[in-house]
Amino acid sequence: MNISQQIITIGxxxxxxxxTRxxxxxxxxxxxxxPAFVQYLGRxxxxxxxxxLVVYCLKNVQLLTGSHGLPELIAIGAVVALHLWKRQMLLSIAGGTAVxxxxxxxxxxAA
Amino acid sequence: MERTARKALHAAFPYTIPIFAGFWFLGLTYGVYMNVSGFSFWYPMLMSLTILAGSMEFVTVHLLLGAFNPLQALAMTLMINARHLFYGISMLDRLKGTGWKKFYLIFGMCDESFSINYTAKIPPEVDRGWFMFWVTLLNHFYWFFGSTLGGVFGSFLHFNTEGLDFVMTAMFVVIFLEQWLKEKRHYTAFIGIGVSVLCLLFFGADQFLLPAMGGILVLLIFLRKPLEQGREEG
Structure with missing residues (x-):
């Protein structure tokens, strides 16, 4: 992307x-x-x-080659476990990322 | 007016302390993330000022690294930030009579500012408009400084940042989990994941988002009756 395409994208x-706001x-x-329909979509x-968005974040994970998505799986497990345990958003994010x-x-x- | 403003600032600041911690951490990470993705600090700085929607800014890094597709960028923003529509709807009454501050209050209504302004019990002697204005401005400021600092100092980091991009995955997993724990039934969560995985398999990593967003909307519209019924029974 050149600079004007970047500006358009950010724009x-x-x-x-x-x-939306x-x-x-x-x-x-x-x-x-x-309207009830708008409330329905809101719920x-x-x-x-x-x-x-979770799927979007993982879209480039290759299940058949490399590490087979194991680091992602383990780290997501860590995020979920930390979050269910402490329910502290930042701790879960920081801990999972560190793992x-x-x-x-x-x-x-990577080789 | 000055006294009114100062009084409201005193009342508002304590509410923003948790956001202070969170936004510096996430903002710094976001700035560093942009930096290691090859963008100068101007990007996180200007984006934190103008977009002010944390999760969307992480996604924008991906958009900027991909092929130029403004329509997808717009559609994605509308879907990801659609929740703001409902913040706005909930705030229609609360923002009445806030005068010139109303424009900024709407502009800066990120998740965190909304949650505070929607739930805070503002003492009767404190001006509501000024209170919400300070909450929004302080949060905006924390995010802006965190992101800019991260963008500036990212280039001085000498530890191995490989894998730092997982912060975005971790963030969405946590948000998804929070949403999951709030709901009794998880049909729509399954719809979101199921449709996305199917579209990913059919359309590939670079093309799956628009069909996934369309598919989710169509399914939600067609399944409205059963989903609403489930809600009444559950």
């Missing part, structure tokens, strides 16, 4: 973010109830989108 992200104030007058979309870095640097170094 799209800014635009998208601003649409300003739209409710433009289309829903505060004194009227929110159901987050879990699906975050599931999609992953140790694994890819020391246990499964």
């Amino acid at each position: 799209m992200v800014v635009l998208g973010t601003m649409i 300003f739209l409710p104030f433009i289309i829903f007058p505060a004194n009227k109830p929110t 159901t979309l987050p879990a699906a989108v975050f599931g999609m 992953y870095m140790l694994l890819v640097q020391l246990v499964f170094p």
Whole structure:
């Protein structure tokens, strides 16, 4: 990507973010109830989108070659275990990332 | 007005202390991550100022490293940040009468500022508008400084940063898990993962996002009746 393509890409992200933040104030007058369909999406979309994002983060993991996704699997296990144990978001993220870095640097170094 | 503002700052600051810790850590990591991905500190600095949506900024690093596709960038932002629509809807009443601050309060409504402003019990003698303004501004400031510092000092790091990009995976796993623990039924979580994995297999790593987003929306729309019923029973 050249610099103007980068600026357009970042601009799209800014635009998208601003649409999601300003739209409710433009289309829903505060004194009227929110349409049921919008409320439904508000309840159901987050879990699906975050599931999609986890898959997105792992999209380049090769299960058939290299380390077979083992470092990712172990580190995600560490994140989940830490989080269920302490329920401290930062601790889970930092701990899982540290486990992953140790694994890819020391246990499964790329050939 | 100055006294009102100062009083609100005193009331608002303690609420932002946990965010202070979190944003410096995540912001620093994000700045370093951008740096090791080959971007100068200007990128995290300007992006933390203008986007102010942490998870989306991590994703933007990926977008910038991939092929130029503005439509996908926009669609992805809308999907990932769709939750902000619902923050806005919940804040419609609370932002009434905040005057010129309203524009900034909407602009800066990241997850953390929303959670504080939506839940905080603001003492009656404190001006609500100023309170929410300070919460939003302080959080914005923490994120901005963390990201910029990370971007500046990333180049001076001499330890091996290989694997640092896992911070984004870890973050989304935690958010996903939090969402999971909040819900009694997990149909939509399965829809999100299932559709994405299928699309990944069919379309490949570089092309699967748009079909996955479309598929999730279509399934949610078609399955509305059973999903809503499940909710009433559960």
